[in-house]
Amino acid sequence: MILSPTLIFFLFLCPLLFVASQEPSPSWSQWNITASRTNRISLAQAAIQEAISQLNHSTAQYADPADNYRLAGHIFSQLAEFDSATNQTQFAQDLQQYFNLSQNTLESLGITNFTGPTSYGHAATIAYTTYNNPVFLQYAVQAWWAARNYTLYPDNIDAGTFPAKNFPLSASCAGSTQHGWRNSRDPADPSINVFATGGFLVLSALLAEATADTDYLQAATQSADFIHAHLFNIENLVLDTISGRANDSCAINAVLSSYNSGLMIEGLAVLYSITQNVTILDLIGEIATTAISTAAWQGANGIITNNAANTGDIYLPRGLAAAYTRNAATPGLKAYIEAYLGVQYNAVTTTARIGTTNIYGPSWTAPSPSATFNPSFQANAIQALISTINLVNSSSPSSTPSPAPVKSRSRIGVIIGAVIAALALIGVCVSLVLCIRCRRRRRTDDSSHLTSDASASTFEPFSxxxxxxxxxxxxxxxxxxxxxxxxxxxxxxxxxxxxxxxxxxxxxxxxxxxxxxxxxxxxxxxxxxxxxxxxxxxxxxxxxxx
Structure with missing residues (x-):
């Protein structure tokens, strides 16, 4: 088999360019972490304690739980994540009490089994795997079934209707069937978005990991397939929404938000930890590499701004941390994740933190003038702090912070070097191919010459x-x-x-x-x-x- 120069180019150059893209940008803000692990744990714990102190201790909710009840679920999840990262059970009893109070509060508002955002299911599953308390598994299963009731399955697609919606469904989009959780409980809302579907993907994958139940694994796989089939753009970033209504022609809202890709990365990371499927590993690498380098939700400094809202994000750091801790990333990608999470950590601790308090503001790029507590801003900051606790290549406390390593090469330089190396490899391969072909031709000519001479003058069979x-x-x-x-x-x-x-x-x-x-x-x-x-x-x- 002889390789063409074009094929040789792609075989050698494309991997080199992919590796080159997994290097911290010189324009990034400070990405090496100078704080020790002990100090990082203390800072995260202080931020968590601040969030707990702001809870209503009779409802385990923040103000106006009818609109913001998912925020308490985020904090509950972070309590369990913190104990998991530090190998403690510090918040085990508190969490059990918070879940009990929250369930009673939400049921009084007509919200049963934590229906709606999957933050409570996520928190309960993490708590179950951290503390091995079956009470949390019961909460997680309740939340999963509540989400399942708003999830499209093959029988719904075949029937063309869904009980929770008052319009006919699209049988397929681009030749692929639609399985995914709806955006809202509004019967007239046709949108299927990644925030809901991705949340169901993560919850299903976590339950599959915790229980080895194939029903959860199937649900997670179907949700991941749906997002990959319908809501990926050419850069491997996850889009926002697709319409499931039959006469909408599968209309897509192509808004790019960091939390969509973050949910997909987290769900795939958990699926990879279960299946060890190399295809999933490759897909994680594609999404994560682009999500870290895109300008869609961050500037040249590499700090997440979440588009115009400029409020950071909880999901992308959490997803990248899941890929990192579950080894669902190549060594090169793990180093890239370390640097990127380091950028977010330093932005949160030096900019988002309000003075010397343990309250964090909305922006990770500009100081906030107000010290008013907001559970959403606090949860975003806590996630950035927790996600860096177990980074293994962070700098020691004695290291001197710098924007980038002195010997770091720019991306352009790396790409040029990769092109030169690829061209050199092409030259070597072409030379080898030509040499082999010449030798084969010479050997064939010599053999045919000797054979013709021999048959003509020195050997004749008997007849x-x-x-x-x-x-x-x-x-x-x-x-x-x-x-x-x-x-x-x-x-x-x-x-x-x-x-x-x-x-x-x-x-x-x-x-x-x-x-x-x-x-x-x-x-x-x-x-x-x-x-x-x-x-x-x-x-x-x-x-x-x-």
């Missing part, structure tokens, strides 16, 4: 016609003394007797001539022809018994 011709005055050419002693093995193996045998009627003159030869003469001729030697004077064939 009645050749014997007659030789005895009629056309003897073979004289053999050299060496040929008298040894037959040529190359010729004996390359010549093809069947191709030289001729058949046909024997003429009357040939028959008459053969009848005049004595037996001894015939045997001598046969000996001469078979052994490819010329009889000298006095030589006689070996005696044969009569």
């Amino acid at each position: 009645l016609q050749t014997i007659s011709a030789a005895s009629a005055g056309n003897p073979p050419l004289p053999a050299s003394p060496q040929q008298k002693r040894t037959r040529n093995p190359l010729l004996s193996t390359t010549a093809t007797p069947s191709s030289s045998i001729t058949t046909g009627p024997v003429s009357q003159s040939d028959t008459s001539r053969r009848s005049q030869l004595g037996t001894e003469e015939l045997l001598g001729l046969l000996y001469q022809r078979m052994d490819n030697v010329e009889l000298e004077a006095g030589d006689r064939p070996p005696p044969y018994p009569t």
Whole structure:
């Protein structure tokens, strides 16, 4: 098989460019973390304690839970994540109490089984795996079934209707069926968005990981397939929404938000930890690499701004941390994630933190003038702090912070170097291919030349016609003394007797001539022809018994 130069180019250059893209940008803000792990734990714990202190201790909710009840779920999830990252059970009892109070509060508002955002299901599953308390598993299963009731499954697609919606469904979009959780409980809302579907994906994958139940694994796989089939753009970033209504022609809202890709990365990371599927690993690498480098939700400094809202994000750091801790990333990508999470950590601690308090503001790029607590801003900051607790390559406390390593090369330089290396490899490969082809052609020519010469002058297979011709005055050419002693093995193996045998009627003159030869003469001729030697004077064939 001969590789074309174009194929060689893509085989060697594309991997090099992919690796080159996984290097921290020199324009990034400070990405090396100088705080020790102990200090990082203390800072995260202080931020969590601030969030807990702001809870209503009779409802375990923040103000106006009817609109913001998912925010308490985020904080609950972070309590369990913190204990998991630090190998503690500090918040185990508190969480059990918070879940009980929250369930009672939400049911009084008509919200049963934590229906709606999957933040409570996420928190309960993390708590179950951290503390091994079956009470949390019950909460997680309740939340999963609540979400399941708003999830499209194949029987809904086949029927073309969904009980929770008052419009006909699209059977497929771009040849792929639609399975996903709806955006809202509004019967007239046709949108299927990644925030809801991705949340169901993560919850299903976490439950599959915790229980080994194949129903959860199937649900997670279907949700991941849906997002990948319908809501990926050409850069491997996750889009926002697709319409499931039959007459909407699968209309897509192409808004790019960091939380959509973050949810997809987290769900895939958990799925990879279960299946060890290399295809999933590759997909994580594609999404994460683009999500870290895109300008869709961050500037040249690499700090997440979440579009115009400029409020950071909880989901992308959480998703990247999930890929990192579950080894759902290549070594190069893990180093890239470390640097990126380091950027977010430093932005939160130096900019979002309000003075010397443990309250964090909305923006990670500009200081907030107000010290007012907001559970959404606080949850975003806590996630950035927790996500860096177990980074293994963070700088030691004595390290001097710098925007980028002194020896770090720019992306342009790396890409140019990769192109030069690829061109060199192409030259070597082309030279090898040409050399091999020349050698094969030379070997073929030499072999055919030797074979044609041998068949023409030194070896003729035995046949009645050749014997007659030789005895009629056309003897073979004289053999050299060496040929008298040894037959040529190359010729004996390359010549093809069947191709030289001729058949046909024997003429009357040939028959008459053969009848005049004595037996001894015939045997001598046969000996001469078979052994490819010329009889000298006095030589006689070996005696044969009569």
